[in-house]
Amino acid sequence: MSTLIKPPPVDVEKSRIENVLELTQLTPIDPDLYTNTRPLWHPPGARGIYGGAVIAQCLAAAQKTVPPDFYIHSMHCYFVLAGNSNIPIIYHVEHVREGRSFCTRTVQARQNAKPIFTTTMSFAREGSGGKNVVKHEQNMPTDIAEMGPPPDDHQGDETGGGEQSPFVSQRLRILNKESNPHEKKVRQWIKARGKISPKGGHEAHLSALAYMSDSYFIGTIARVHNLWRFAPGRERKQPPSIDEETLRKLLAADEETIEKVKNMPGVNAKVLESLQKPREKRPEVGMMVSLDHTIYFHRPRDFMADDWILAEMESPWAGDGRGLVLQKMYTKDGKLIATCVQEGVVRLRPDSESKL
Template sequence: MTTLIPPPPPNPEKAPIENVLSLTQLPDIDPDLFTNTRPMWHPPGARGIYGGAAIAQCLAAAQRTVPSNFTIHSMHCYFVLNGNADIPIIYHVEHVREGRSFATRTVQARQRGKPIFTTTMSFVREGAGGKQLVEHEVKMPFVPGPIETDKDGEATRLPQGIEGPFESQRIDILNNNSPDPHTKKARQWIRARGKISDKGGHQAHLSALAYMSDSYFIGTVARVHKLWRMANPGRARNGKPSIDEDVLKKLLDENDEQTILKKFPELNAEHIKDVKESSASLLKTRTNVAKRPEIGMMVSLDHTIYFHNPRDFRADDWIFTEMDSPWAGDGRGLVMQRMWTKEGKLIATCVQEGVVRLKQEKDSKL
């Protein structure tokens, strides 16, 4: 059973991301208990559910327990156990503090009585900063704007498939050929599909932003090091890419994603994009490709979001994100992310640390 209560049909008056993130309150048990209304998405090949869903639903639950004039400004999250898409999730909101200017909530997401995800959130009352303010923000870098296309346009990707709730357009990695991974920046435009309903209010846009913030995040470490992304992304059992070298070259020359996706169903658009972003030197020979380091394990440990201008953006309009990794080592990696509106207003700063372990070669002496 994937949900505690049979899910209703999707509400056509709401955007897909609103339906995905909808919660059912359990007031007969406890008014601070909620559960997922619809099944959770389990990314192919991942160890558990998409982490952004747990982040966003915890936020959605907490937002329903604070006064309407209080708005989220920060949340600090930990991924404790892999979420199981076949089991309902129970979200328990704890009221930690009710202050005049700030309110604090913790939320635990549980399955089978065990916490799989936990977060502490702080909300601030509107206008609490006063009329005179200290203000500054990092300016958005100059980048090509998003390309407006129809749903089948080549520029737009659907990271979670044709029924996924958001879309993205990648921009080439800045400084991609630099020998210093920390100088590279992974960039994309993202937005929720459809139109978020007026009834959802600013809360729906914040939850949607939280959901999308986990996209293309810890994987930045793999991208700036030009590693194979997954333990088995498009590879034959012998460890070499299942795509022939000539096909790879043709892919890079012709940019024909649809053909390659049909020919190699084990791949997805993100894997193909990663191949395109790899330097030509890594794809010159089969030997170089075969020796390319491979990710053995990559999973998020924690996730922090600082919300700026939280009532002054729309998640169903294009949002620009830029990610870089200041450090990696000891089997972990750290990634920083900034998010701006299309007009250049900074709306969020995010931080994520995750396990990033290479697939180890077997010692021939053993």
Template sequence: MSTGGTLIRPRPINESQSAIENVLELTQLSDIDPDLFTNSRPLWHPPGARGIYGGAAIAQCLSAAQKTVPENFTVHSMHCYFILAGNSEIPIIYHVERVRSGKSFATRTVQARQRGKVIFTTTLSFVRQNSGGEKKVEHATEMPNCPGPVEGMDDLDHGGSPTGPFQSQRVEILNNDSPHPHTKKCRQWMKARGRISDAGGHEAHLAALAYMSDSYFVGTIARVHKLWRYSAVRKGNTKSSIDEDVLKKLLAMDDEDLKRVKFVDQADLQRIRRLRNGEDVSEEEPPPEIGMMVSLDHSIYFHNPRDFRADEWMFTEMETPWTGDGRGLVFQKMFSRDGTLIASCVQEGLVRLRQPGDSKL
């Protein structure tokens, strides 16, 4: 019987684990099938979003698959599709299929289901450690030079809550004044809050990285195009990317606080400042406004999967080479604090503008 977001009543928070480990904890349904898992705790539904935070499905599918491969196998890639919006009030069942278990590579597929319907699916490939041979072809792009993170400072993430499972700090958009969106780069620092337990092993760090990799990923398109994203939720299934409650919180902040919010850009700041001051913006030419923005697919290539800690600062840089026909593509590179490239990610998302005549509440 469902207990509101979980199939089994959640256990007390494990104080020996980090927040992100508790969020991503799975329960194995071994009495039914050893390859069935379910979320142990309710999943986060971002304000104004159509469903649960996509990073949770990505990370929990990875966690489930990792439990079905030998210890000396490590994930090197996963390719995901978002099928339906997940409901945070309904448990998710993860079914792992052992497609192939070879000497050097293993393949797993995972389907995430709610009420019998597939909401998310992914195929993962694992490689045996040190199977590449003694001599290797090696190269890696270097981490860009940018300001480092500031200890003790945390952007308002997870709907304005400072207690989410990870911290993030926005860095100013590179080439933000360029008229060419494809030349801009959105950058941020992020890390899991607290310390990931030794018992979690490298698997916990990989799951945490997967969770954080979806942080404002497709939102890169809105940022480089300077689209307005803070209107109230409309009728029907189409929602703005940020709902009215978050807009109210933004209007209550002063300029210094607003500058630390990673999803607020300079164009947003100017308009929020005018709204906060009670200025009449009704006759202004309204900026283009996001009508719907959701992820369609998500790929991660893990480059140094056992050589980083997700509870230490990681740098990410995102850019979008193309947007059109109601969709957009974003690339992301993720580096450890010492400059090691640890993952490359690709995401395509649905990006539709609010059209004239769309109804409001």
């Protein structure tokens, strides 16, 4: 059983991500208790449910408890245990502080009476900063424009969830690919699938942004170190959706080449076979899970999550079995709307050839 109460029919007037993140308020028990209305996604090969779903539902629950003129400006999260997609999640919102300019909420997500995730959020009253404010922001990287416009609405689908995914993404080539890991930048365009309805208000766009902020986040470290996530010949925990021979050839091909051709019509085993070439031995990821996740919302009322957003990620440090990733998120016209930070466990398989 993946939900506490039988899910209602999908609301066709809402976008897919609104339906995915819908909450049920358990008012008869406690008005500050919520639960997931629909089953949550367990990505293939992951230890538990997609972390962005829990981040977003905690935010959605907290937003229901603050006055309408307050908006989220920061949330600090800790992943405690892997979430089980077969068990309902209970979200408990604690009212920590009610101030004139700021209010604070803590939300704990629990399964089997154990906390799996906890977050503290701060909300600011709109306009509380006054008329004269200190302002500056980092511009969107200029080389993004040189790559051409964002994808059109029918391009991009690298989320792993296929047509059922509530968002779509399109990865770009790595900047400074031949440099040291801490100098590389990983980019992707991302947006909610379809159109977010007026029903959810702007809170729905904020929850959607929180959901998408966890996409490929800690995986940045694997990309800047050119690590295997699943080495050729290594058995996967879940059965692949393509035949084993095609999977093996995909894994052995160059990452950027795959990104260019894998969605082209007519790509088959023969095409993939031509991509194979002798490779150097590379270390393989043994364990990669998120420990914490922070989001600073800079323009909480000034973006649409169903329009293309650029996410740029970089890793300033990795060591001692952990890694740190920074992420900046921009609207397609260059406004910096959020900055995110994530630390995670990054361990190599014991039989790997080299170290991070």
